[in-house]
Amino acid sequence: MKTQCPECKAEQDIPLEYKGQNIKCSSCKTLFSAKEYTPPPPEKPSPPQKQSESPPIKCPKCGSTQIMGGRRGFSGGKAIGGAIALGPIGILAGLHKSKKIVISCLNCGHEWEPPNNP
Ligand SMILES: [Zn+2]
Numbered sequence: 001m002k003t004q005c006p007e008c009k010a011e012q013d014i015p016l017e018y019k020g021q022n023i024k025c026s027s028c029k030t031l032f033s034a035k036e037y038t039p040p041p042p043e044k045p046s047p048p049q050k051q052s053e054s055p056p057i058k059c060p061k062c063g064s065t066q067i068m069g070g071r072r073g074f075s076g077g078k079a080i081g082g083a084i085a086l087g088p089i090g091i092l093a094g095l096h097k098s099k100k101i102v103i104s105c106l107n108c109g110h111e112w113e114p115p116n117n118p
Pocket residue numbers: 005006007008009010025026027028029030
């Protein structure tokens with residue numbers, strides 16, 4: 001069986017009949033009462049907690065999440081970039097201010113009006 005020296009924490013492999021008896025540590029020569037020692041199991045790294053995210057807006061036509069929000073018919077590289085940087089949350093936040101905003105799918109080009117969330 002295994003026991004552990006209380007002094008130097010060295011693990012000792014001793015015959016079972018030595019259990020409870022005083023044995024001498026082979027490392028630091030300390031006399032100690034042999035108690036059965038079970039090495040602790042190696043700690044498993046806990047899996048990363050998944051953050052609950054609101055489901056991304058998907059194109060109802062093709063299911064793509066490559067979408068952007070903007071005014072209908074409005075084209076402009078800077079504006080599109082800004083809309084993407086805001087992300088779906090930014091798009092939704094802007095919905096209440098203007099109903100002219102539509103969501104455009106960058107994949108298939110489908111445009112639709114965002115759902116009205118209270
Ligand atoms: Zn020892």
